[in-house]
Amino acid sequence: MIEVEGVSKAFTVRKRTGRGIRRARTTVQxxxxxxxAVEHGEFVGYLGPNGAGKSTTIKMLTGILTPSSGRVRVCGLDPSRQRTALARRIGVVFGQRTTLWWDLPLRDSLTLIRRLYRVEAGAHRARLAELTGLLELEPFLDTPVRQLSLGQRMRGDLAAALLHDPELLVLDEPTIGLDVVSKATVREFLERLNSERGTTILLTTHDLGDIERLCRRVLIIDHGRLAYDGELDRLRETVEPDRVLVVELARPGPPIALPEVEVVAADGPRQWLRLPHAANAAAVVAALAGRYDVRDIALREADIEEVVARLYRGDHAYERPGRPVVP
Structure with missing residues (x-):
């Protein structure tokens, strides 16, 4: 569905060199x-800190930008040269920009979009009815877009992107600013879209809850380079984050002293111990029980935010066999 081979994109920017009006030209990579590559039916998360190159990549995949070098194919087409043909086969949602008409009711916006994509009237009615049910659009179909809440507008944008039944859906921050209920609705819809209809989805987001709930595979880009490409579960093993033991003693006491662990916080009888990934948790727990009067112990694995943060910081370099990927 998506093939990206050795793609680079550079921009020329002008910066002031002093107090005068002259500006120096600088190239930003x-x-x-x-x-x-993304196969048919995959649900892939595309992550990276601000300025890492996520949006630039998305714009090259959708034909908005042309690569400086390398090769891009989406649905077998060259996005920058065959942008109109590609638009009929993909759907795109930018979380901070709407494709709907601000002063028109949502229903009218969707009718105009049907005309843009030249969707046959019968197919449009059936598809709109399906999306209205799945995205719960009925209560506000006749409301002007400018009066919709952010969550309602996002559901409207998703419907607009899917009216022509695209093979690929590209999402750029689709849940940004949404409340918990709206996020849950969007996530459930995307999960069903991928599992039941087989729509390929590429998702960029800063909300790692979206990634954990929806994606089986993640791509991580940092400083313009691909830092990781693989399964989400394997990412935790690759980066090897520390774990935390939460120990509750029978009574307050001095910091626990054991090999391989470090006390990072204490509150009365409760102490938090950093446990390196390579350490044997069972052996540490046995040592604790043998030397201290322990009331309770809990082991907390690092969450996905910490794993990704470590990769961003360059704490670990991941190398896929046959294709090196370096932060």
């Missing part, structure tokens, strides 16, 4: 030699 937004994406550097990025390569990956």
């Amino acid at each position: 937004a994406v550097r030699e990025v390569s990956f």
Whole structure:
């Protein structure tokens, strides 16, 4: 569905050199030699800190930008040269920009979009009825877009992107600013869209809850380079984050002293111990029980936020066999 081979994108920017009006030209490398492929039916998360190159990549995949070098194919097409043909086969949602008409009711916006994509009237009615049910659009179909809440507008944008039944859906921050209920609705819809209809989805987001709930595979880009490409579960093993033991003693006491662990916090009888990934948790727990009067012990694995943060910081370099990927 998506083929990216050795793609780079550079921009020329002008910066002031002093107090005068003269500006020096500088080249900024937004994406550097990025390569990956996405198969039909995959749900892939595309992560990275601000300025890492996520949005630039998405714009090259959708034909908005042309790569400086390398090769891009989406649905077998060259996005920048065959943008109109590609638009009929993909759907795109930018979380901070709507494709709906601000002063028109949502229903009218969706009718105009049907005309843009030249969707046959019968197919449009059936598809709109399906999306209205799945996204719970009925209560506000006749409300002007400017009067919709952010969550309602996002559901409207998703419907607009899917009216022509695209093979690929590209999402850029689709849950940004949404409340808990709206996020749950969007996540459930995307999960069903992928599992039941087989729609390929590429998701960029800063909300790692979206990634954990929806994606089986993640791509992580940092400073324009691909830092990781693989399964989400394997990412935790690759980065090897520390774990935390929460120990509650029978009574307050001095910091626990054991090999391999470090007390990072204490509150009365409760102490938090950093446990390195390579340490044997069972052996540490046995040592605690043998030397201290322990009331309770809990082991907390690092959450996905900590794992990704470590990768961003460059604490670990991941190398896929046959294709090196370096932060």
